[in-house]
Amino acid sequence: xxxxxxxxxxxxxxxxxxxxxxxxxxxxxxxxxxxxxxxxxxxxxxxxxxxxxxxxxxxxxxxxxxxxxxxxxxxxxxxxxxxxxxxxxxxxxxxxxxxxxxxxxxxxxxxxxxxxxxxxxxxxxxxxxxxxxxxxxxxxxxxxxxxxxxxxxxxxxxxxxxxxxxxxxxxxxxxxxxxxxxxxxxxxxxxxxxxxxxxxxxxxxxxxxxxxxxxxxxxxxxxxxxxxxxxxxxxxxxxxxxxxxxxxxxxxxxxxxxxxxxxxxxxxxxxxxxxxxxxxxxxxxxxxxxxxxxxxxxxxxxxxxxxxxxxxxxxxxxxxxxxxxxxxxxxxxxxxxxxxxxxxxxxxxxxxxxxxxxxxxxxxxx
Amino acid sequence: xxxxxxxxxxxxxxxxxxxxxxxxxxxxxxxxxxxxxxxxxxxxxxxxxxxxxxxxxxxxxxxxxxxxxxxxxxxxxxxxxxxxxxxxxxxxxxxxxxxxxxxxxxxxxxxxxxxxxxxxxxxxxxxxxxxxxxxxxxxxxxxxxxxxxxxxxxxxxxxxxxxxxxxxxxxxxxxxxxxxxxxxxxxxxxxxxxxxxxxxxxxxxxxxxxxxxxxxxxxxxxxxxxxxxxxxxxxxxxxxxxxxxxxxxxxxxxxxxxxxxxxxxxxxxxxxxxxxxxxxxxxxxxxxxxxxxxxxxxxxxxxxxxxxxxxxxxxxxxxxxxxxxxxxxxxxxxxxxxxxxxxxxxxxxxxxxxxxxxxxxxxxxxxxxxxxxxxxxxxxxxxxxxxxxxxxx
Numbered sequence: 141x142x143x144x145x146x147x148x149x150x151x152x153x154x155x156x157x158x159x160x161x162x163x164x165x166x167x168x169x170x171x172x173x174x175x176x177x178x179x180x181x182x183x184x185x186x187x188x189x190x191x192x193x194x195x196x197x198x199x200x201x202x203x204x205x206x207x208x209x210x211x212x213x214x215x216x217x218x219x220x221x222x223x224x225x226x227x228x229x230x231x232x233x234x235x236x237x238x239x240x241x242x243x244x245x246x247x248x249x250x251x252x253x254x255x256x257x258x259x260x261x262x263x264x265x266x267x268x269x270x271x272x273x274x275x276x277x278x279x280x281x282x283x284x285x286x287x288x289x290x291x292x293x294x295x296x297x298x299x300x301x302x303x304x305x306x307x308x309x310x311x312x313x314x315x316x317x318x319x320x321x322x323x324x325x326x327x328x329x330x331x332x333x334x335x336x337x338x339x340x341x342x343x344x345x346x347x348x349x350x351x352x353x354x355x356x357x358x359x360x361x362x363x364x365x366x367x368x369x370x371x372x373x374x375x376x377x378x379x380x381x382x383x384x385x386x387x388x389x390x391x392x393x394x395x396x397x398x399x400x401x402x403x404x405x406x407x408x409x410x411x412x413x414x415x416x417x418x419x420x421x422x423x424x425x426x427x428x429x430x431x432x433x434x435x436x437x438x439x440x441x442x443x444x445x446x447x448x449x450x451x452x453x454x455x456x457x458x459x460x461x462x463x464x465x466x467x468x469x470x471x472x473x474x475x476x477x478x479x480x481x482x483x484x485x486x487x488x489x490x491x492x493x494x495x496x497x498x499x500x501x502x503x504x505x506x
Numbered sequence: 507x508x509x510x511x512x513x514x515x516x517x518x519x520x521x522x523x524x525x526x527x528x529x530x531x532x533x534x535x536x537x538x539x540x541x542x543x544x545x546x547x548x549x550x551x552x553x554x555x556x557x558x559x560x561x562x563x564x565x566x567x568x569x570x571x572x573x574x575x576x577x578x579x580x581x582x583x584x585x586x587x588x589x590x591x592x593x594x595x596x597x598x599x600x601x602x603x604x605x606x607x608x609x610x611x612x613x614x615x616x617x618x619x620x621x622x623x624x625x626x627x628x629x630x631x632x633x634x635x636x637x638x639x640x641x642x643x644x645x646x647x648x649x650x651x652x653x654x655x656x657x658x659x660x661x662x663x664x665x666x667x668x669x670x671x672x673x674x675x676x677x678x679x680x681x682x683x684x685x686x687x688x689x690x691x692x693x694x695x696x697x698x699x700x701x702x703x704x705x706x707x708x709x710x711x712x713x714x715x716x717x718x719x720x721x722x723x724x725x726x727x728x729x730x731x732x733x734x735x736x737x738x739x740x741x742x743x744x745x746x747x748x749x750x751x752x753x754x755x756x757x758x759x760x761x762x763x764x765x766x767x768x769x770x771x772x773x774x775x776x777x778x779x780x781x782x783x784x785x786x787x788x789x790x791x792x793x794x795x796x797x798x799x800x801x802x803x804x805x806x807x808x809x810x811x812x813x814x815x816x817x818x819x820x821x822x823x824x825x826x827x828x829x830x831x832x833x834x835x836x837x838x839x840x841x842x843x844x845x846x847x848x849x850x851x852x853x854x855x856x857x858x859x860x861x862x863x864x865x866x867x868x869x870x871x872x873x874x875x876x877x878x879x880x881x882x883x884x885x886x887x888x889x890x891x892x893x894x895x896x897x898x899x
Binding site: 200205206207209213229230357360362363364490491494495497 | 565
């Protein structure tokens with residue numbers, strides 16, 4: 141019998157699937173519902189659009205269920221050099237995008253992902269006695285929803301501007317480029333456009349923070365999470381809003397090209413993209429469950445608790461009102477930030493996956 | 507990784523399990539307690555650092571920090587081992603520490619994440635396994651301390667007053683004299699791991715006779731009126747400290763004689779006072795350290811390291827001896843440094859030209875390496891005879 145369903149066939153769903161397989165579930169016990177059998181397809185398209193070459197994540201940024209061996213150890217073994225491990229020990233290891241995609245491909249084959257995958261879009265999840273009914277696909281005791289980001293965010297004032305393109309959509313670079321935004325994608329686009337010889341105007345409302353990972357490191361483990369989980373809802377909303385401000389890593393490889401271009405008069409911070417030939421919106425994704433039809437419907441039909449734009453989750457990423465000893469409804473990826481602020485990172489996906497596996501393993505009727 | 511406090515402590519205890527097992531095996535093989543004492547100190551230092559310092563100082567701990575921390579832990583552990591007199595050979599102890607550190611790092615970064623799926627996000631906490639580890643660690647400690655306690659040699663207290671000797675110690679034990687305890691007729695030590703402390707010995711053929719015994723400690727003992735040697739050691743290893751010997755009856759008696767144990771471990775004599783005797787301290791074919799002793803009024807030599815002995819003669823005071831103050835003879839190798847020799851008298855009656863009041867003498871093929879010694883009123887001065895050599899540091 142298929143006991144577990146994963147709604148969403150992206151990297152979050154893929155990570156959860158690999159973790160369940162590691163936990164002893166057969167491919168036949170897991171059903172994955174998604175649009176594309178390639179779990180990296182959506183991510184790869186975005187990475188290619190911004191010409192991303194390296195991951196922001198470090199050695200732990202992978203989809204394997206255990207943190208060891210990470211990508212650094214595997215690369216060191218494959219290339220027979222201690223370099224990646226030594227760089228990882230100093231937090232200087234960033235796997236290349238190719239390295240990451242190759243690992244996804246290997247894990248896809250090894251985990252039997254394709255045997256569990258069903259090409260289908262789930263539009264509605266309904267709680268029923270003993271589980272959840274996924275419209276037209278039956279009832280499952282344990283369901284994890286990983287729908288990904290609910291679309292790209294564009295400034296409304298640029299909605300009809302023919303010069304505007306989103307950073308995560310394929311695009312060339314014009315002679316005069318304005319990049320709206322100040323996060324990782326924006327920083328990557330500054331560099332890309334400068335490399336092609338463009339003049340770049342950085343349009344931003346605030347100065348970006350500089351940090352190696354999306355969030356301060358303690359928030360990736362129980363050390364920081366214990367305090368986060370103990371924070372009252374109103375404060376937690378404020379905290380999540382604050383944490384979602386744009387940032388990109390510190391380091392010469394980012395600063396040096398910008399400084400050089402600034403000296404040459406090819407890079408400047410501007411208030412508006414007025415005279416640009418092209419406007420690249422590095423403004424990330426729409427935020428909040430309200431933009432996702434499946435989640436919005438789930439909240440409306442089942443009276444699920446929410447706070448601000450977030451669905452209120454238990455610390456283990458489950459929806460408290462719909463989870464008990466015999467059934468589980470959990471979220472992973474971007475919508476799971478209430479449980480793990482960096483839920484849309486690979487480490488965050490693993491956090492939700494591990495918690496889901498614990499739930500499934502403990503269930504007496506799995 | 508960003509460890510929680512619980513995670514730090516649990517991880518530290520978990521990574522100590524393999525070194526602890528290795529220490530148990532090593533202790534069994536070497537028949538020594540130091541591996542267990544060392545691993546205990548390593549764990550104690552580690553836990554103290556984790557709980558007292560690192561948790562507050564390092565909200566996030568990058569991997570490379572393990573290296574400088576390892577050096578700090580090494581220094582703290584070895585310093586504590588020295589302060590607590592853990593009797594560990596330095597090279598072996600260093601090798602054990604380094605090996606344990608490497609194993610711990612492998613377990614920490616590879617083993618625990620493989621065994622406990624959410625190890626990284628749990629901040630080093632081990633879930634149920636952590637509770638087991640937390641229970642096993644004090645149990646193991648109690649077990650080791652218990653075994654160490656029960657296998658310690660018993661202590662026999664000698665009450666104040668006179669006791670009839672000779673007392674024969676033929677099994678491991680500590681003989682501890684209360685103030686005023688006196689043994690008439692000598693003490694014989696015939697077993698390993700014997701300690702004699704705080705006892706006065708009167709008479710006896712030898713005051714204290716140690717024969718075929720290793721790891722013997724004679725501490726704060728007084729020997730007086732022995733018919734032959736004050737302390738007589740054969741084929742044994744001894745540590746003698748803070749002793750006093752006088753009133754030897756035979757003109758051929760030595761204050762302390764340690765002989766024929768070169769194939770055993772080194773012996774030592776420290777802070778002892780010997781008055782009279784043919785030789786104050788004599789050693790034959792042993793490896794020995796003689797430090798900070800006070801020898802006076804000897805009739806043959808104050809200190810004699812001879813018959814292919816090897817060792818240090820350092821910080822001693824030799825006063826009023828007849829013939830020779832410090833003697834290094836018969837192919838021995840002696841390092842002689844920081845000693846003071848006064849008033850060594852020529853032994854004219856012997857007609858022996860090698861006994862003309864030498865403060866320090868190398869004799870018959872011996873090599874004496876000299877440091878900064880002080881010589882006063884000794885007409886023979888410092889010299890080498892019969893193919894012996896003097897070398898300066």
